[in-house]
Amino acid sequence: MSTHNTSLNTPLSVAPFPSRRLNRWAEMVWRVAGSVDVRTKILGMVLALTTALGLAVTLQVRAVMTSVFAEELESRSVSVASDLASRSIDPILLNDTYTLHQLLRETVNNHPDALYAFVLDNNGQVLAHTFGDAGFPAGLLDPALETVTATLHGEIRHWVYTSNEGTVHEMIAPIMGGGAGVVRLGLTDTRLQAIVNTVTGQMILTTLLVALAGIVAAMLLTWLLTRPILDLVATTKEVGRGDLQARAPHWADDEIGTLADAFNQMVADLDASRRAIAEKEQARFLLLKKLISAQEEERKRIARELHDGVGQMLTSLMVGMRTMQRSDDAALNQERMEELCTTAGETLEQVRVLSRELRPSLLDDLGLAAALERYASEFTRAHAAIAVDLHCDLPGRLPSTIETALYRIVQEAMTNAARHGKATAVSVLVSRRINSVQAIVEDNGAGFNVEAVRRQQSSVGIFGMSERAELLGGALDIESSPEGTTVYVEIPL
């Protein structure tokens, strides 16, 4: 709509008016008004409202009073003038000037707003008046006044003029229908104006007092509102500095109280999660330590096994072969050769077992089901007292990380059952679900206190199982009772 040169490029955030100049004013006002603090805002609002209300009411009352008084003055004056006119008839007709004068004087004295009264006969001559000995205001007899605008109340004319004594309302009442003359009564509204002004003053004073009370109330209100907010801000800063034990006080059951409660809950959750993270960190640190030591242990074991088992066997092979080399007995050499073959075979078998223990190639080649079956049979060979029941419901291969994890978890669970549990039977169930794969390893051993072990972080194995599952986004649960232990694992696909 406006054809102003758009030299401003920045769009205005506050633009309620169509005119661009007005919008700029609005933006400036908003910027100033918005930047004062809440206390000032509330104070300002309360003050503005109170004063506006007070002033509006005062003005209205003043206007109403003024108009009501004016009406009252007019109607009372009309009746006084009318009465005066009718009481003037006899004195005028009887030429009783003294009575006429008395009548006028008493009327003026008895009426608090009357300034003067005088009577003109039907020739326009002054018969009596209340102006005293100093003469008569000639201006009142000016013939030009005949044509002045006046309002009529029955027979009585009411006209207004300004004078050195303020605004004067004059009533002109005909006496005996005008046949005997007229009486003219002059009144001021000075007294009534004074009353209006007094009342106005009182109302303004009341407004000021109420405004003052309003300021006090507003300050109380802002204190009530901002105290909890400021406390919350302080608590936020404390939390920001790292003190997660800091809590915001709950001042009242209002919105701010709810905010404080929510904030406290958030800090508590934050604290708990930090603790959990710290625990996990701790546990992972320990795990790392233990993994490294376990790795060393494993290497030590492998080294020892290689040295003790395979090394020994290879040594005896070498001895045998040396013996054969030195011997000429062909038949004995044939027997020795047989023994040596057997030994070599056992050695190979040991190497294979060792190799498989380390990393079954079956797992990579044929998958989890096959690897578990081989492990189960080897387990049975190693622990004859424990019956192993294995079921694998795996229609196909799974991602290698999941297969490895599940293999190690089952391996660890079964090892635990054999090592600690005094179990006699272990059942393993691995099944493929729609979106996950599930493994359940159950033994009937003596059980253990899962929580205690977890908290002490003494079992790398259990922690390791959980870690493996969690790393893949899954979950591991151990339930243990004196009747046995069950390990549940679920890993999403």
Add this chain to the structure above:
Amino acid sequence: MCNRLSHLLLVFALAACAPAQSTVLPHIDLSVRTPLPQAAPGEIAHLRVGVAAILSPQGTVESYSELTTYLAEKLGRPVDLLQRRTYAEFNDMVEKSQVDLAFICTNSYVVGNEQFGMELLVAPEINGESVYYSQLIVPSSSTAQSMADLRGKVFAFTDPMSFTGRIYAVYMLQQMGETPEHFFQRTFYTYSHDRAIDAVADGVADGAAVDSLVLDYALQRNPELATRIRIIHHSEAFGIPPVVVPPTLPVRQKVHLRDLLLAMHEDDTGKVVLRSLGIDRFVEIENTAYDGVREIVHATGIGE
């Protein structure tokens, strides 16, 4: 365009705040005083007609305005109607020649004639007679049948000098051997007969003595008045209130006025005026017609 609109709104707002009056009020300085101008004497001498306080001042104006208009027309000069509160004041006015013609009450003439030579001009004639009566009235609710029944009551007189309105009543009491001060509980003056009638009709007075002409006129004009009052006594005939002139009036004027009044009933307009006054015509009258009044006045000793 929006700028122009906002400018317009501003102008309207300012206009609305402007004072409501479209005209400026006249200004008069009440402290500027001048002595009142004396009324300049008219070039033509007005005929001053006085009417005694038989009726109330307003009643007199109502009744005599047609007559004064007629006279003004006939004489070709303005006519002023003058009244006074009491008969005594009125007589004083006549004595000082402040009126040229006066319609006066009977006893006022008697006294005036005696004291300074007030002259009879003419008298009204009603039904062939120039007489009137004093009538004693009471409220219609009253059980009184005569003056004697008004003992201890409130009585209204008209004027101290009124014959029908006081003197005759005092005479009646005198005949009974009483005085108003002892006979009545309280008396007061109404200074006109029509107001005395109203006082009785309204029950303000328990009784009054009034001029029969005034009573007739009042009953004629206001028939329902008859339901509120009752006449309990009717006096003998006395000379009717005359029309007089001051002794200083020039003879030529006196004759002119007399002839004018005597011929009034022959004039169409005059007849209408006479009828409005309740009179048939004006006639000449002798001083002796008022001897009956004189006797009773002397008997009561009022005014001596």
